[in-house]
Amino acid sequence: SARRAAISAVTNYKPSSPPMNFRDTSTGDLFNANVFSKSVMKKRLPKPVYKALLRTMEAGEKLDPSVADVVAAAMKDWAISKGATHYAHVFYPLTGLTAEKHDSFLAPDDDGTALAEFSGKQLIQGEPDGSSFPTGGIRVTFEARGYTVWDVTSPAYILENDNGTTLCIPTAFVSWTGEALDKKTPVLRSMQALNQQAQRILKLFGHTDGSLVSSTAGPEQEYFLIDRNFYFSRPDLLNAGRTLFGAAPPKGQEFDDHYFGAIPERVLAFMLEAERELFKLGIPVKTRHNEVAPGQYEIAPMFEFANLATDHQQLTMTTLRRVAEKYGMVCLTHEKPFAGVNGSGKHVNWSMGSSSQGNLLDPGDTPHDNAQFLLICGAVIRAVHKYQGLLRSVVASASNDHRLGANEAPPAIISIFLGDQLTDVFQQIKAGGASSSIPKGTLTVGVDVLPPLPKDAGDRNRTSPFAFTGNRFEFRAVGSNQSIAGPLVAMNTIVAESLDYCATRLEEATGGDPEKLHGELQKLLTEIMNEHGAIIFNGDGYSEEWHKEAEERGLLNLKTSADALPVLKNQDIIDLFGKYNVLSERELASRLDTYLEQYCMTIGVEAKLTIKIAKTMIFPAAIRYQNELAATCTNLKMLGYEFDTNTLDAMTELVKELQDSIAELEASLAEGESDDLLAESRHCCDSVLPLMNKVRTYADKLEGFVADDLWPLPTYQEMLFIK
Ligand code: ADP
């Protein structure tokens, strides 16, 4: 059987020979080797052109189109010197995947030869057809023009394959009306919005140098590795990215013997090569370790500007998948490939900073800095409380639903973990609302009580979806398979709104008098704590009590994507994105449509797979064994022996239940299709999914009965423990 063949292939795995030698070139030398980096530009571009580009990259100035031809020529020469034959505009459609359209540099010349060409126009703008990407109605096929536009802030790079190399140019993908069809455009817009509002706050504190405030992101990626032989003998993994069947193995993760354990040889070789590939692309990977579940690992880079971090995150996922293949494995980025063991998340560490101010969420140690920190931290608290529904909806997906709210990932309730020290400070601010009791000149913002925070706050809370971790917030509800663009757009925009609110209040209250700042700030923060302090929770997010308490506090508990996605229709969300020019109403609506559609399609595909596997693999195995039992029974009875039919009875019952549940699922699937995506998503959530689980329950029970040699699917034990 396929299962037996897979086990035998895995146990006979031999690394490709000769093994890669990682010692010859030091990894450090590889950093940025394939990137059209600043140092390459500096070498290859005329000074004024280089300067103009830098102003766009670093200060967010408008790009001077006249420099494009010069840059394009330099880029082409550099790429060709690296063996590139093609260039590709890389873009990020709403599917969350990465798309690229390749064009050859070569164009026929008059004399019948071919000439390498790459103009400024080709660099700046492309027109991939791409009309099959979901656009949620923005772009209908008859007006199918979509453009890719060069994003100067994310450097071009060379992608090496076994057969050649390609110059890749990160781009935004927009319709001919200028509407965003992709995930990158809103990230850039939201960064701009955040910068504008942050400047106003900095101005209140006397920082007027105007250096660009950018949001920063450091995404930690969790993933599973399994041998590809198992992968290909599991139609569910292959088509849905997760197992739809599989009884819990006798030994799971209960011993915690995998977590931070020694990394297996094959996996380590994979990691080394993946890291080197990422280094060449200028992705500053830093940590790697085993995660909690068997077969689960994590990779984390140093943080970068949000836009670059987003592009690099996408590249990280594709690189992990590509390199895993070379080692005979498959990298699973699905949030919950295996039921009953931990799922995978993508913790997105988020902060904001500028070249002159550094990290704005660093508590620092002078009171003056602390006041500014407390204001910004207060603004984040307000934003997360006010827009908790939005934060839940930007991490909504059919696959992440299996993780959020289960007993290992953050719950679906959004709350903030501040740690004991900061919580105490904010409690004092709240209590000190009538600040008269605090002697003038000391207080004002409760700064004197702020103890110098250890950079690594010793206390951690793994159950919190949104945690302050020393000098940044860590958004932990993001799914391992998701683009981090959506979460970053939400973070940047809600914090921009909150900073706008705070700046406006303080500008009005102080009338520009810096003497009044601290007093007014105290008032504002007290008010924020009174109105929004309910979002702060340092306890155990998994506990029953928290669910009750959260409800009493009026916090949302949007358990599924079908509950969370419709938040994008709320007027306050439309207003929010409209006001800061991040997404127009139409752009937002198109996203809701696309995500609902993806949700329904995912569950639809899973349901069809469930039916197919149950009918054509599990049912046949079950009745074969049932037949064997029945034959044994008959034969023995004929010979005058007794035969205990307990097993046969139980099997027969289960087979019937399996058949009945398959029929129920089929019926539910048939009645679910609808033009109304909201209704369809509800149906998927409330009917199709539970019925899929029902089929699974019986199938998994049968796995405990059917003779091992008849069982068709590689088991959890085999997939997770045979390496
Ligand atoms: P842990 O597992 O303890 O959360 P990791 O080292 O795995 O820590 O990941 C921490 C992540 O946070 C790294 O990607 C790191 O670069 C990032 N980070 C640190 N400072 C900032 C910051 N100011 N803004 C955004 N991300 C940051």
Ligand code: MG
């Ligand atoms: Mg971590």
